[in-house]
Amino acid sequence: MNDRDDSGVLAVRLQAFLRALRERYERVQQQGAAAGVDPATLEGCLSSLTLAEAAVRYLDLGADPAASRPLQVAVLGPTQTGKSTIVNLILGMPAAVVSPLAGFTVHAQGFCVDGAASDGEWTRQLFPGGTRRTSQELRRDELDAYALSQVAQDADAQARPPTLPPCTIWDTPDFDSLAARRYQRGVLETAALADAHLLVLSKEKYSDLAAWNLLALHEPLGRPMLICLNKLTPDAFEAIPQSLRARLAERCPTLIDAPIVGIPYRASGQLAAADVPGEVAQLRAWVANLHIAPRAKVSGVQKLIRRHWDDWTAPLCAEHEALQAWQALVSAALQEMLDAYRRDFLDHPQRFDSFRRATVGLLALLELPGAAGVIGRVREAVTYPVRRLLAGGRSWLERRRDPSAVRRRTLAGEERVLFDLIDELLVRLERDVARRCDAQQPGCAVWRALGCRLEQQGDALRERLQAAARRHHESFAREIQAAANRLYEALRQNPALLNTLRAARATADVAALALAIKTGGTPIHELLFAPAMLALSSLLTEGALGAYLRSVESELKQRQLEQARAGLFQGEFARSLRELVAGLEGAGVLGVPPEALAQAAADLAAWERQGSAAVEPAA
Numbered sequence: 001m002n003d004r005d006d007s008g009v010l011a012v013r014l015q016a017f018l019r020a021l022r023e024r025y026e027r028v029q030q031q032g033a034a035a036g037v038d039p040a041t042l043e044g045c046l047s048s049l050t051l052a053e054a055a056v057r058y059l060d061l062g063a064d065p066a067a068s069r070p071l072q073v074a075v076l077g078p079t080q081t082g083k084s085t086i087v088n089l090i091l092g093m094p095a096a097v098v099s100p101l102a103g104f105t106v107h108a109q110g111f112c113v114d115g116a117a118s119d120g121e122w123t124r125q126l127f128p129g130g131t132r133r134t135s136q137e138l139r140r141d142e143l144d145a146y147a148l149s150q151v152a153q154d155a156d157a158q159a160r161p162p163t164l165p166p167c168t169i170w171d172t173p174d175f176d177s178l179a180a181r182r183y184q185r186g187v188l189e190t191a192a193l194a195d196a197h198l199l200v201l202s203k204e205k206y207s208d209l210a211a212w213n214l215l216a217l218h219e220p221l222g223r224p225m226l227i228c229l230n231k232l233t234p235d236a237f238e239a240i241p242q243s244l245r246a247r248l249a250e251r252c253p254t255l256i257d258a259p260i261v262g263i264p265y266r267a268s269g270q271l272a273a274a275d276v277p278g279e280v281a282q283l284r285a286w287v288a289n290l291h292i293a294p295r296a297k298v299s300g301v302q303k304l305i306r307r308h309w310d311d312w313t314a315p316l317c318a319e320h321e322a323l324q325a326w327q328a329l330v331s332a333a334l335q336e337m338l339d340a341y342r343r344d345f346l347d348h349p350q351r352f353d354s355f356r357r358a359t360v361g362l363l364a365l366l367e368l369p370g371a372a373g374v375i376g377r378v379r380e381a382v383t384y385p386v387r388r389l390l391a392g393g394r395s396w397l398e399r400r401r402d403p404s405a406v407r408r409r410t411l412a413g414e415e416r417v418l419f420d421l422i423d424e425l426l427v428r429l430e431r432d433v434a435r436r437c438d439a440q441q442p443g444c445a446v447w448r449a450l451g452c453r454l455e456q457q458g459d460a461l462r463e464r465l466q467a468a469a470r471r472h473h474e475s476f477a478r479e480i481q482a483a484a485n486r487l488y489e490a491l492r493q494n495p496a497l498l499n500t501l502r503a504a505r506a507t508a509d510v511a512a513l514a515l516a517i518k519t520g521g522t523p524i525h526e527l528l529f530a531p532a533m534l535a536l537s538s539l540l541t542e543g544a545l546g547a548y549l550r551s552v553e554s555e556l557k558q559r560q561l562e563q564a565r566a567g568l569f570q571g572e573f574a575r576s577l578r579e580l581v582a583g584l585e586g587a588g589v590l591g592v593p594p595e596a597l598a599q600a601a602a603d604l605a606a607w608e609r610q611g612s613a614a615v616e617p618a619a
C-alpha cells in the first residue's frame, strides 16, 4: 500500500468514527437527555462534526484523479444578506429565486456552469441521504433534498470578460434564521464540498454573532474566501469594510487578507448585474483565478479536526472515567462484602456450619450399628415435632407480614449471611451512584443512567445475585462431602476412637440424626445445633485426632473462602454488576467504547504525520 492509499484508509476510518460520533450526539440531543453536555456546546459539536465528517468525505482521497469534480464555490451567509442575488450576479442570469422573506432559500442548489457536468461521477456521493431534485421540484417540506442544474453563461456574460471557468456555484440556505437548524446540514455539507467560500454579509449583518461563529468554524479549513459586503449605503461604503478587516485581524487572523468586495445598495428594486458591473467583474475574476492546492485542502481538514477534537471527545473521556469509577466502586464494594462474609460467616463461631455439616455427612458414612432400632426415638432425640409446630405457628404469623423474612428464616447460615450482604451491597451502590448524578459533573449521564437501571432492575439484580449465592452454597456441599470422606478415612485408621464414638451415649441420637438426614425427613441446618451433634463434634475434636480434624476444618474454611472469592464475589457478582453498564447508550450516554476512541486518535495522529504529501502527485 502506498502513502496515498494509506492516507485514504486512515481518512476513511476517521470519517466513519466522526459519523458514528455525530449520530450519537444527535441521538443524545433528540432524547433531550444531554446530561453533562450543555445544549449550546452540544449544538456546536454537532455543527463542527457535520462539517468535518463531510470535509473528510469530500476529499476523495481514494478517487481516480481523472474523475475529479470541477471547481466548486459555495455562497454562504446569514439570511437576507443577498446570497441568491449574488449567485445570480455571478452567473449573469436569474437562476436562483430571490425573495424578501427571511429564510427563503432552504435547499442547497448548485448551478453547473458550462461544461461543469451536473451528471458526473462526483455527483453520486453528494449529500448522503439527501434526494436530488430539479430546482422546480424542490419543496419546503423536503429539507434533505438538493438541486444541481446545468446553466450556460449568457451571451452578455461571455461578451464581458472575465468569463467563468467550468465550475459549480452553490446557493445555500442561511444559518441564522429561526428555522435554520432544520436545514443547517445542507449548508455545512456544501461548505465542506466547496473548494472556495464566498461569504455574503450585509450592512446589517456583518457583525452578527452567527456570522462570526460561521467564520470561526470554517477558518481552520483554510479554503480561499472572498467576503462580499452587500447592501452598503454610501455612508457605510468605506467604514464597514474597514471595520470588518479590523475584526478579522482580531478574531480570524488567517482571513486577514481575504478579498472584500463591497456592493452598493440599490434603493429601487432588485439588484441586477448591470447596476454593479465593476463589482460583478471582481467576483467573476476571483472565481476565474482560484487555484486550489489539494495539499492545503487536506491539511485544512486535519486542522479542523484537530481544532475540535478535544471538544468532541471530552464528553467521551468523562464517560469513560465514570465507567472506570463504577468498576472501582464495584470492586471496593465487593471487597468489603467479602470481608464481611469472612467476619459474619467463616470466622463466626456459631454461623460457620460447614465443618458441622461435614460431621453430619460423616455420620451417614459411619452407618452405626443398632441405628435401625432407634429410628422410633428420632423425633424425641431432636424434639423435632415440637419445634416444627412452634416454628409453623410463628411463620404463619410472619408470612402475613413479610413473606421474604420467612423465606430467609429457612435459609442455611451461609445463604442467610450472603442474602443480607447482597441487600447491603445494593443499598450502598444505589446511594453511591445517586451521589454522583449531579448535572454539573462531567460523565453524570452515565451515573444517571446507572441510577435508573439500579432502580428499574434492582429486584431482578437482587434475584440474580441471590441465585448465584445459592448456587455457590449448594456447590460447596460437594466439598463438605469430600471433607466427610476424609474424616471417615481418618476414623477408620483409628479404631479406638471409632469404638468410643459407638459406645457414647450420644451415639443413638447421632445415628438417628444420620438416618433422619438420609431419609430426607429433617432439614440439615435444623440438625446442626442439636445437642447430639454438639456432643459428636466435641468428641471428635477432643480425641487423639483433634489436631487433624482442626486442620480439616481450617482447610474447609479456606476452600470455602477461595470458592466464594473466585466464583462468587469476583465471578458472578462482579459480572452481574459490570454488565449493568452494558448498552447504556439509550439513556443520554454517548457510549463510544474507549478502544474506538483510542483507535480514532491514533488514526488522526498517523494521518497528520503522513501529512498531505501523498496527495500532491494526484493534483
Ligand SMILES: Nc1nc2c(ncn2[C@@H]2O[C@H](COP(=O)(O)OP(=O)(O)OP(=O)(O)O)[C@@H](O)[C@H]2O)c(=O)[nH]1
Binding pocket: 077, 078, 079, 080, 081, 082, 083, 084, 085, 086, 097, 098, 099, 100, 101, 102, 103, 104, 105, 106, 173, 174, 230, 231, 264, 265, 266, 267, 268, 269, 270, 271
Ligand atoms: N433594494 C435592494 N434590495 C436588495 C439588494 N440586494 C438584495 N436585495 C433584496 O434583499 C432580499 C433578499 O435577497 P436574497 O438574495 O433572496 O437574500 P438571501 O440571502 O438569499 O436570503 P435567504 O434565502 O432568505 O437566506 C430580496 O428581496 C432582494 O431583492 C439591493 O442592493 N437593493
Ligand SMILES: [Mg+2]
Binding pocket: 083, 084, 085, 097, 098, 099, 104, 105, 172
Ligand atoms: Mg436565498
